[in-house]
Amino acid sequence: MMNENRPSPITSTVDFQAEGKAHGFLKLPYSHDESAWSNIMIPITVVKNGEGPTALLTGANHGDEYEGPVALHRLAQELEPTHITGTVIIVPAMNYPAFKAGTRTSPIDKGNMNRLFPGRPDGSVTEKIADYFQRFLLPLADYVVDIHAGGKTLDFVPFAAAHILRNKEQQGRCHAAMEAFGAPYSMVLLEMDAVGMYDTAAEEMGKVFVSTELGGGGSSTARSNAIAWRGVRNILVHAGILLDEMDGHDSIRLDMPDAACFITSESNGLFEICVDLGEAVEEGQLIARIHDAERTGTAPTEYRAKRSGILAARHFPGQIKIGDSLAVIAEIVE
Numbered sequence: 001m002m003n004e005n006r007p008s009p010i011t012s013t014v015d016f017q018a019e020g021k022a023h024g025f026l027k028l029p030y031s032h033d034e035s036a037w038s039n040i041m042i043p044i045t046v047v048k049n050g051e052g053p054t055a056l057l058t059g060a061n062h063g064d065e066y067e068g069p070v071a072l073h074r075l076a077q078e079l080e081p082t083h084i085t086g087t088v089i090i091v092p093a094m095n096y097p098a099f100k101a102g103t104r105t106s107p108i109d110k111g112n113m114n115r116l117f118p119g120r121p122d123g124s125v126t127e128k129i130a131d132y133f134q135r136f137l138l139p140l141a142d143y144v145v146d147i148h149a150g151g152k153t154l155d156f157v158p159f160a161a162a163h164i165l166r167n168k169e170q171q172g173r174c175h176a177a178m179e180a181f182g183a184p185y186s187m188v189l190l191e192m193d194a195v196g197m198y199d200t201a202a203e204e205m206g207k208v209f210v211s212t213e214l215g216g217g218g219s220s221t222a223r224s225n226a227i228a229w230r231g232v233r234n235i236l237v238h239a240g241i242l243l244d245e246m247d248g249h250d251s252i253r254l255d256m257p258d259a260a261c262f263i264t265s266e267s268n269g270l271f272e273i274c275v276d277l278g279e280a281v282e283e284g285q286l287i288a289r290i291h292d293a294e295r296t297g298t299a300p301t302e303y304r305a306k307r308s309g310i311l312a313a314r315h316f317p318g319q320i321k322i323g324d325s326l327a328v329i330a331e332i333v334e
């Protein structure tokens with residue numbers, strides 16, 4: 001690895017080996033017009049009690065996804081060393097500049113955190129954060145949970161996800177953790193485009209990795225926040241870190257086996273969704289219409305299901321463009 005021995009510009013104000021609970025920052029030097037010799041201050045909490053497994057919990061890998069930050073700020077506030085055996089590292093907003101701006105990617109360098117791993121210590125701001133996770137935080141962890149949602153442009157049925165991995169022993173540990181999370185749905189994914197993902201970085205180090213899609217639309221709901229909170233606690237119990245009862249919930253297993261699951265918009269216009277998230281759909285069923293909103297009297301374009309299943313994801317904004325992901329239909333695994 002080219003960057004193996006290069007220092008990161010990021011320093012932590014908290015000590016990962018210290019017993020107890022500490023709130024602090026990952027400090028990333030960032031000199032700009034409004035403030036010379038300034039730093040980006042990424043909030044972090046470490047809770048440690050003795051020897052035991054380490055969990056690394058993150059939200060806002062994409063800056064407009066809110067269940068992670070909500071659950072993790074609450075956890076950082078409430079979790080005490082006496083509740084645990086081991087270590088919990090909490091970073092509520094991984095791409096902190098993006099989170100502050102309420103955007104998917106960073107306003108500083110347009111970096112999409114989940115496409116830039118392993119990052120670079122001498123790269124852009126987003127690459128520097130990725131590099132710090134790659135070389136300094138992931139190696140500390142046994143369990144890694146990254147809480148996503150759909151952001152401003154997508155909405156999902158709430159699911160926890162794990163990947164199909166070559167190492168079946170590791171895959172078994174990941175799938176067990178996904179089930180422990182206890183989201184209403186669980187999704188096993190074969191990642192087609194795994195390069196640059198945080199998921200891949202964690203999995204290649206042999207970690208137990210779980211991600212989620214818990215909602216979307218650029219905010220969170222009482223329901224999606226409760227799912228995230230329960231899931232994070234359940235994973236910590238499952239890992240043997242949090243000394244508490246599992247809040248077990250049945251989870252419906254979903255699969256997205258082929259390209260027929262994905263419907264892409266081929267037009268611009270006013271988006272009329274005809275099925276709501278979680279509803280059953282039959283092959284050929286009308287899923288959405290797109291109206292040409294620039295004139296009246298034009299027939300809308302119709303989009304029909306290419307397979308049967310449930311509506312697992314949908315385009316969220318009221319208008320849609322050609323190329324946008326319009327809907328995803330997932331299969332229920334019996």
Ligand SMILES: [Zn+2]
Binds near residue numbers: 065
């Ligand atoms: Zn995301």
